[in-house]
Amino acid sequence: xxxxxxxxxxxxxxxxxxxxxMRLILKIxxxxxxxxxxxxxxxxxxTFEVIKREVDFEQQRFLRERLTSAEKMxxxxxLSRPFVRDKISIIxxxxxxxxxxxxxxxxxxxxxxxxxxxxxIKLDVIKVINNRPYKISMYDLIIExxxxxxxxxxxxxxxxxxxxxxxxILSGLTSLxxxxxxxxxxxxIKDFSLMRNQEYKYEHSSTSEFNKLNQFxxxxxxxxxKDYQAVKEFTExxxxxxQTPLTIASGKLEILLNTEKLSEEQSAxxxxxxxxxxxxxxxxxxxLLLTKIDNKEFENVGQINISAELERxxxxxxxxxxxxxxxxxxxxxxxxxxxxxAVLCGILITNLxxxxxxxxxxxxxxxxLLNHKKLIISNTGEPLSIEPQLLFDRFxxxxxxxxxxxxxxxxxxxxxxxxxxxxxxxxxxDEHQIEVTF
Amino acid sequence: MKVLLVEDNVELxxxxxxxxxxEGYVVECASTYASAIDKLAGFDYDIVLLDIMLPDNxxxxxxxYLKAHNSDMGVLILSAKDALEDRIHxxxxxxxxxxxxxxxxxxxxxxxxxxxxxRQLSGSSEMVVGEIRIDTKTLxxxxxxxxxxxxxxxxxxxxxxxxxxNRVLTKQSIAEHLWGDYMDSMDSFDFVYQHIKNLRKKxxxxxxxxxxxxxxxxxxxxxxxx
Numbered sequence: 102x103x104x105x106x107x108x109x110x111x112x113x114x115x116x117x118x119x120x121x122x123m124r125l126i127l128k129i130x131x132x133x134x135x136x137x138x139x140x141x142x143x144x145x146x147x148t149f150e151v152i153k154r155e156v157d158f159e160q161q162r163f164l165r166e167r168l169t170s171a172e173k174m175x176x177x178x179x180l181s182r183p184f185v186r187d188k189i190s191i192i193x194x195x196x197x198x199x200x201x202x203x204x205x206x207x208x209x210x211x212x213x214x215x216x217x218x219x220x221x222i223k224l225d226v227i228k229v230i231n232n233r234p235y236k237i238s239m240y241d242l243i244i245e246x247x248x249x250x251x252x253x254x255x256x257x258x259x260x261x262x263x264x265x266x267x268x269x270i271l272s273g274l275t276s277l278x279x280x281x282x283x284x285x286x287x288x289x290i291k292d293f294s295l296m297r298n299q300e301y302k303y304e305h306s307s308t309s310e311f312n313k314l315n316q317f318x319x320x321x322x323x324x325x326x327k328d329y330q331a332v333k334e335f336t337e338x339x340x341x342x343x344q345t346p347l348t349i350a351s352g353k354l355e356i357l358l359n360t361e362k363l364s365e366e367q368s369a370x371x372x373x374x375x376x377x378x379x380x381x382x383x384x385x386x387x388x389l390l391l392t393k394i395d396n397k398e399f400e401n402v403g404q405i406n407i408s409a410e411l412e413r414x415x416x417x418x419x420x421x422x423x424x425x426x427x428x429x430x431x432x433x434x435x436x437x438x439x440x441x442x443a444v445l446c447g448i449l450i451t452n453l454x455x456x457x458x459x460x461x462x463x464x465x466x467x468x469x470l471l472n473h474k475k476l477i478i479s480n481t482g483e484p485l486s487i488e489p490q491l492l493f494d495r496f497x498x499x500x501x502x503x504x505x506x507x508x509x510x511x512x513x514x515x516x517x518x519x520x521x522x523x524x525x526x527x528x529x530x531d532e533h534q535i536e537v538t539f
Numbered sequence: 540m541k542v543l544l545v546e547d548n549v550e551l552x553x554x555x556x557x558x559x560x561x562e563g564y565v566v567e568c569a570s571t572y573a574s575a576i577d578k579l580a581g582f583d584y585d586i587v588l589l590d591i592m593l594p595d596n597x598x599x600x601x602x603x604y605l606k607a608h609n610s611d612m613g614v615l616i617l618s619a620k621d622a623l624e625d626r627i628h629x630x631x632x633x634x635x636x637x638x639x640x641x642x643x644x645x646x647x648x649x650x651x652x653x654x655x656x657x658r659q660l661s662g663s664s665e666m667v668v669g670e671i672r673i674d675t676k677t678l679x680x681x682x683x684x685x686x687x688x689x690x691x692x693x694x695x696x697x698x699x700x701x702x703x704x705n706r707v708l709t710k711q712s713i714a715e716h717l718w719g720d721y722m723d724s725m726d727s728f729d730f731v732y733q734h735i736k737n738l739r740k741k742x743x744x745x746x747x748x749x750x751x752x753x754x755x756x757x758x759x760x761x762x763x764x765x
Contacts, residue, residue, distance in 0.1 A: 341592070344619040345548050348641035352554035355644045358707050358757055368757035372709055379711060382641050420692070424730050 126276035134265055141261050149253045156244050161205055164224045167239055168203070175230045187213055189239045194227065198234040201227040210240060220245060282306035286315055293322060295329045333396050340389035347382045351375055387508040390448070391495075394515045399442040402520075407446060408437045411471055414450045421458055422467070431469040438473075439539050441520040449516045452509045453478050453535060460533070468532070479534040492526050540655060541565045543584040545575040545601060546617065547594050555588070558644040559651070572596035576604060579612075585658070586613040586651050589634070591620065599632060606633045613654040617642070643712040645703045652702045668701055668763060671747055682747035692717055693738050696731075700751060700761035709758040735759060 167189070174180075175191060184191040204225045212219040223240040282304060306312050354375045358368060393399065411433055415422075422429055439446070457467045457480035465481035485492065493514035496507040513535075517524040523538040542559060546552050547570045556566040567584075569575035572595045579587070579601070587605070591598040602614055614634040618625060626637045635654045638647060656664065656675055664676040672681045678694050680687045689697070699716050700708065710731045717731075739751050752762045 341619040344640040345551060349548065349550040349554060351641045352551070352558070352644050355709075355712075356554065356558060358709070363757075365756040368707075368754065372711075372757050375709065376711060378641070420730065424733065 126272045126280070130268055130272045134268065137264060138261065141257050145253050145257045148257070149250055152249050152253065153246060156249065160222050160241065160243055161224075164205070164222065164239060164241060165203070167241075168224060168226065168237065171237055171239065172228060172230060175228075175235055179231060180235070188241055190237075192236045194234040194236055196233060198227060200229045200234065201225075207243070208240060212242065279308065282308065282311045282315070286311070286318060290318065295326060333392075336392050337389065340385055340392070343385050344382065347378055347385075351378045351382075354378070384508065387512060391508070391512060391515055394445070394512070394519055397519070399445050399519070401442050401444070402440060403443065404438045405441055405443055405446045406436060407439045407450070407476070408433055408435050408471060410446055411450055411469070411476075414447075414454055415469070418454050418458060425458065425461060426464040427458065427461055428464075428466045429469070430466065433469065433471045434473065437471055439520075441516075441522075445516045445520065449513055449520075449537075452513050453537075456480075456509055456513075456535075457533075466532070474539060476537045476539075477534060479529075479532040481531060482533055484528065485533075489526055489528070493524070540586065540651075541582075541584045542567070542586045542588060542651065543575070543578060543582075543612075544568045544588045545570075545572075545593070545598060546588070546590040547571065547592075548590075554644065555647065559648065562648055564651075570594075572598070572600060575601050579605065579610070584612050586615060586654055588647075588651075589614055589616050591616060591618045591625070591629075599629065602629070602632045602634055611658070613651075613658050615647075615650055615654060617647075643709075643715065645699075645706060645708050645712050646716055649699050649702045649716065666701065668704065668761075669748065669750070671701075671742070671750075673698060673701060682742055682745035685745040687741050687745055689738070689741065693734055693741075696734050697738055700759065704761040704763050707754050707757050707760050711758075713759070 171189065171191065180191060181193055183193065206223045206225065208221050208223045209218045210221045211217070220243055221240040222243045223238065225236075225238050227234050227236050229235075285304060304315070306315065354371050357363075358371050363371075415429070415431065441449075453476075454469075457469075457478050460482040461467065461480050462482060467481075468477070468479045470477040493510050495511040514524055516522075517537060525536045525538075527534050527536075540563075542564045544552060544555055544559075544566055546555070546568070549570075552568050552570070556568055559566045567578060567582075569578050570593075572593050575593075587601070589598045589601055598616070598618075602616075605612060605614065616629045616634045616637045617640060618629070618637065619640045626639075629637050635657070636650050638650055664674055666673040666675065670683045674680075675698065678691070680689060680694065680697060695717055696713060699713065710728045713731045714728065717734075735751060735753075739749060742751075743749055748765060750761050750763065750765065752760045752765070754760055
């Protein structure tokens, strides 16, 4: 058992994903933050190097200053014995030892107040003062690399966090303002309908890109509307123009039929030609109807008493039902009102009832059920020769009945679509069942 | 009966005027709005056949002109547009009937005669064919004073045959006359046959001649020459 339920085609797509206003700006912000992270990391290395260099330089200068004052002290005191104090040792050497250059090195010394080993910077030099060489060593606590690195890291991290925070907040706020014309344009495109022939005006924006976009949209929609109007007019005019030559041809055949001494065979040919013309004309009218429904020319929507319409049409078709000896079984709830165009309602019911009669057996059955929720029409008949889901397509016929155009159910489907009804087909208990849900 | 045909298509004009002339009408033709107004200003017609799409104006303007001049001519609109709104609009403007294209010439003839009958308010509503009298007001048919018991459809069918007497009427044309366009021909052909059979039976039972002749391969003819 196959059941196809066609969804009503809604013109405006339901808003399942609301416009996520942060999307573009968030992307840009994240990229920006990643780039700044890289810059901050490189900057951290550079800052560390610079600070370390400055610190080293300052420490060496400090030691050199102390060396100068030590030299002055040696000169003043004329030291002959070794002089050892905290962070300094001066040892007089035997004469003959050469003066050396100032030599800096790192060393680990027991810190007197901290009482633990700490890295120190050490200065070693041999100086000749008053013709006597002295070995001078002095050292001092240094600022460790780790401390510099920690400091640089901490300050940069805090700055980075601050930057992230501020950028996120500000970008969110400014995007609301910057992207406002863009979001407006989006909203307008969403609300745009070809059927409504409205002028399309976009607001001027101070952003050149948005202005270009708006201009483009304005031109595009104008062109679309123009083309649509042209196609619509062409289709309808063409359909109407076809009727006149059809009338002429059919009229000529009718006159020909009334000429004297036609053989039975000739008459039959004329009749056949006339029937083909009739079919052509009906096909043309049906296609025109489909186009008109598509073009929303049936917008006269009101409360239609579908019960009354159904009863009226069944009455009209009664003779035909009797002729085929069809048993009609109807359960029609009174005063069922549906919201749709009155003309379309008539066409919908005509097509459904006609369909049920035409594709029926001699002495078959038709069941018509109507309540305020749905209309179900079921009839006996030959099983479908096509896939059930193709049943509502244009020019698809369930059986190759000569008279059938294959447009009736396509029209029914279209009417259901524009009226917001659902239509389904199933084959149950040897009966074709078409169900319209309001 | 004088008929003015306002139609811009030459071929169609030929078809219609030829057919109606054979019916004994006096047919004049106008192919534009301007020429139609000229003729209407100068002459009187019983019926005006009006095409809506004219090269120089909308055919409905002619209808407005007629109504503005208090004309009592019958108006039958012939239109390529079979739109309900057009139909309603035309009838609201005072047209007597509306016939969408394509139409059968026999149907056109029947419609013209029907308008003509309705407008002859003072005249008799009775038509006489041989021994048969048809009253189009009471919808009664008498064969040599015997009232036939006919259904509405049988009456309409008989009237259609009589109005188009001595012409071949196809089953399709009869079916469309009786049930309109929405009834598909194949379905209703058997139906036409049934009605014709009943009608014949009722007429001959009342002592009438068997006027309805079956034209094999084509349709039926109400033949007064038998």
